Amino acid sequence: MSGFVRRLAGIPWRSIAGEALSRAFLVAQAYCAVHVVDQHLCSLAIVRGPSMLPAMNLAGDVVAVYRVSARLGRVAPGDVVLMISPEDPRKSVAKRVVGMGGDSVTYLVDPGNSDASKTVVVSGELVTGLGFSVRTAC
Secondary structure, three states, X not given: OOHHHHHHHOOOHHHHHHHHHHHHHXXXXXXXXXXXXXXXXXXEEEEOOHHHOOOOOOOOEEEEEEOHHHHHOOOOOOOEEEEEOOOXXXXXXXXXXXXXXXXXXXXXXXXXXXXXXXXXXXXXXXXXXXXXXXXXXX
């Protein structure tokens, strides 16, 4: 037997493989914990754009998204919700809730050009600013 083969035979392969498997399992557990927290409890999101001025910065703000309130039905008028955009499902939009089921909401039809207003009665859907209505928040 050559010296190289003797050195290879002297390496504790079982303990090295066991340690590598143990660390891989630990990384998988950490990934699962992060995934559960991100999808079901809270996460971070970047909000950009003019629709939430002056409450949120035009260039972008990082916001904490608390997902438990929406799941428990504790969303109320005045809350800011993050939801999927009805125009582009790949984007999320942040909107302020203006009405809940049974509320009547009055808004300006074209705020820049006229004073015409419209009143709607919310029928079981969550109504947010700028005419978005969604059944559930993200």
